[in-house]
Amino acid sequence: MTLNVVLPQSSTKVRATALDVHYGDKQALFGVDLDIRAGEVTALIGPSGCGKSTFLRCINRMNDLVEGARVSGSLTIDGSDIYDRTIDVVQLRARVGMVFQKPNPFPKSIYDNVAYGPRIHGLAQDQAELDDIVMTSLEKAGLLNEVKDRLLETGTSLSGGQQQRLCIARAIAVEPEVILMDEPCSALDPIATAKVEELIDELRENFTIVIVTHSMQQAARVSQRTAFFHLGKVIEIGDTEQIFTNPQQPLTQGYITGRFG
Amino acid sequence: MQTLTLAAILLLLSSFAFRLGRKRAFAVSAHEPRSLHSLPGYYGSWVALWCGLPAFAVLIAWLALEPTLVRELVITDLPAAMQTLPAERIDILINEVRNAAQGHATANPDLAAAAEHYNRLRQVSFAAVTAISVAIALAGAAFAYRRVQPALRARPRVESSITVFLVASSTVAIFTTIGIVLSLLFEALRFFQMVGFTDFLFGLNWSPQMSTRSDQVGSSGAFGMIPLFTGTMLISLISMVVALPLGLFSAIYMSEYAQPRVRAVAKPALEILAGIPTVVFGFFAVITVAPLIHSAGEMIGLSVASESALAAGFVMGITLIPLISSLSDDVITAVPHSLREGAFGLGATRSECIRQVVLPAALPGIVGGVLLAVSRAIGETMIVVMAAGLSAKLTFNPLEAVTTVTVQIVTLLVGDTEFDSPKTLAAFALGLMLFAITLALNVVALHIVQKYREKYD
Numbered sequence: 001m002t003l004n005v006v007l008p009q010s011s012t013k014v015r016a017t018a019l020d021v022h023y024g025d026k027q028a029l030f031g032v033d034l035d036i037r038a039g040e041v042t043a044l045i046g047p048s049g050c051g052k053s054t055f056l057r058c059i060n061r062m063n064d065l066v067e068g069a070r071v072s073g074s075l076t077i078d079g080s081d082i083y084d085r086t087i088d089v090v091q092l093r094a095r096v097g098m099v100f101q102k103p104n105p106f107p108k109s110i111y112d113n114v115a116y117g118p119r120i121h122g123l124a125q126d127q128a129e130l131d132d133i134v135m136t137s138l139e140k141a142g143l144l145n146e147v148k149d150r151l152l153e154t155g156t157s158l159s160g161g162q163q164q165r166l167c168i169a170r171a172i173a174v175e176p177e178v179i180l181m182d183e184p185c186s187a188l189d190p191i192a193t194a195k196v197e198e199l200i201d202e203l204r205e206n207f208t209i210v211i212v213t214h215s216m217q218q219a220a221r222v223s224q225r226t227a228f229f230h231l232g233k234v235i236e237i238g239d240t241e242q243i244f245t246n247p248q249q250p251l252t253q254g255y256i257t258g259r260f261g
Numbered sequence: 262m263q264t265l266t267l268a269a270i271l272l273l274l275s276s277f278a279f280r281l282g283r284k285r286a287f288a289v290s291a292h293e294p295r296s297l298h299s300l301p302g303y304y305g306s307w308v309a310l311w312c313g314l315p316a317f318a319v320l321i322a323w324l325a326l327e328p329t330l331v332r333e334l335v336i337t338d339l340p341a342a343m344q345t346l347p348a349e350r351i352d353i354l355i356n357e358v359r360n361a362a363q364g365h366a367t368a369n370p371d372l373a374a375a376a377e378h379y380n381r382l383r384q385v386s387f388a389a390v391t392a393i394s395v396a397i398a399l400a401g402a403a404f405a406y407r408r409v410q411p412a413l414r415a416r417p418r419v420e421s422s423i424t425v426f427l428v429a430s431s432t433v434a435i436f437t438t439i440g441i442v443l444s445l446l447f448e449a450l451r452f453f454q455m456v457g458f459t460d461f462l463f464g465l466n467w468s469p470q471m472s473t474r475s476d477q478v479g480s481s482g483a484f485g486m487i488p489l490f491t492g493t494m495l496i497s498l499i500s501m502v503v504a505l506p507l508g509l510f511s512a513i514y515m516s517e518y519a520q521p522r523v524r525a526v527a528k529p530a531l532e533i534l535a536g537i538p539t540v541v542f543g544f545f546a547v548i549t550v551a552p553l554i555h556s557a558g559e560m561i562g563l564s565v566a567s568e569s570a571l572a573a574g575f576v577m578g579i580t581l582i583p584l585i586s587s588l589s590d591d592v593i594t595a596v597p598h599s600l601r602e603g604a605f606g607l608g609a610t611r612s613e614c615i616r617q618v619v620l621p622a623a624l625p626g627i628v629g630g631v632l633l634a635v636s637r638a639i640g641e642t643m644i645v646v647m648a649a650g651l652s653a654k655l656t657f658n659p660l661e662a663v664t665t666v667t668v669q670i671v672t673l674l675v676g677d678t679e680f681d682s683p684k685t686l687a688a689f690a691l692g693l694m695l696f697a698i699t700l701a702l703n704v705v706a707l708h709i710v711q712k713y714r715e716k717y718d
Contacts, residue, residue, distance in 0.1 A: 065605060093608035100606070104599035107622045116617070117607040167603070174607060 103163035105155030161192025282308025503578025508585025592626025
């Protein structure tokens, strides 16, 4: 739906330069150079094990949690290196939210799920403000109408698609600048997927979004720019329309036409 | 010994039957194994079952009935004067006959004759059972052997008889439980005929003695269980105060913070603690901890009994640490990794993630484990027998000596006991109450765990 819109030139939000990632002895990313622009949806596509999720998890340093993971090269957000020793990973993750492959609401009420981030970061001065943040986030995630009468029920009682939108509401409640999505629709049925995709398109106004997806149709539907990963390297990056209609690299063409992957 | 030989013979016959049956199956299939309904081994097993099961049933029935039968026959053969004796006297006579039959000399010629008769009877009956069971085994094998046909549904038959074995094994535990509860119940009922139920349940004094004459000093026994149960509760409470934080914190460290190498050493080490016999902890409590608390109390001017509830409860708490920590460790590790990632992804610190996400998710399991530990503490015997003392004082002061239900059961049943005095029967009533309480705790624990468990896939 967005393919024919002429994109405004926007500024770079996240910039990776010569980024290498090792898991123990295994190298997962080889010298990745990638710019992600503010206010756009960037899709990362490629066959399984190509390093797209690894790259995504570098942006909020979730790889720190993996034993034996080493990151070298530089990765900047708004020009400042997030692997610098002065950067506090807790503050970084408040700026870079994440939505996971499988919906993972906490075993708490719907309200507490959304209020969790604002609470740990002290974003609300009082209860009224917190209520306001929760309601706005649920509203933005398109979930408010479905759950407004059952805010105190547990988040796990929702359907899969609702749970995933709850997780998105939970992420945007912290008002991050960047939202990372790791195959957010792979556990959802087509109707729930359509709702989440619609939501991603709306969120683009306020957030920079990076989405990993296995579905090329999804990449084409929701993203403005697409990067193709293969064996730990970025093969090609460009406007989504160009990647899907006129790929420059034979590997990219092979993948999007379904010859491998 | 003879019986064992017979059983071995029957087993041997069954194994022959198995081979024969399998061979027969090959033969009737005309070397075309696909024409058989089941694998040849099943035909062998089927023949072996027909050979062994009825024969063993006869053998077991004989083992159960033979003593009574022989006894009755010996009694009818005794001189008439002896037969009219009261039942207890006859029991004594029969015992003497049995002793004589095993070669001990007896002075009474009548009994010597009876002993000979007894031996003869046993020989005859054993010869009979040998003949009958072997005959049945052979007949069963022959019957089954002749019916081996390709169309015979051997596998379902063998498998259904195996199911019967499985069901029988699982009912053994159930019937044992029922038997124990019933025996507790009936002995306790006898106790309540002598001592009032409310006196027992709500009585504040415990001094379990009964007079044999009405003019004896201290003739009035008191059977109020309240002091014992407050003692049990006090010691259990102290042990949980020790075990709960230590066990939980060590579980959190093991599952969330410890490096794999530390964990690989520390977790088994903690589990060794669970393997130490409680009697060892008991003398640790008596010899080390109790004097330590005693002298520590003296230093700050408190009078501490040499056998204090605090010492027993503290040591019992140490023994419960591995239970709580390994159960909690299991449930904490079972909390899905995706929940932790969700919290970290929102910028939670490790401690926020544990306190606000992991522990609430693991709470039902932890509560279940703690209740299990409480019921263990209530039933724990050895440590309190050694360290808690015997004085049934109604007190909540942890520095005084208290006694527990289990300790009293032990003292009531140790030494010379007569099974018709309330002193002894009181042990059964106490046991019943203890059983009721731990059962209730376990039921509550299971209920909590099931009700609040989050379903993760």
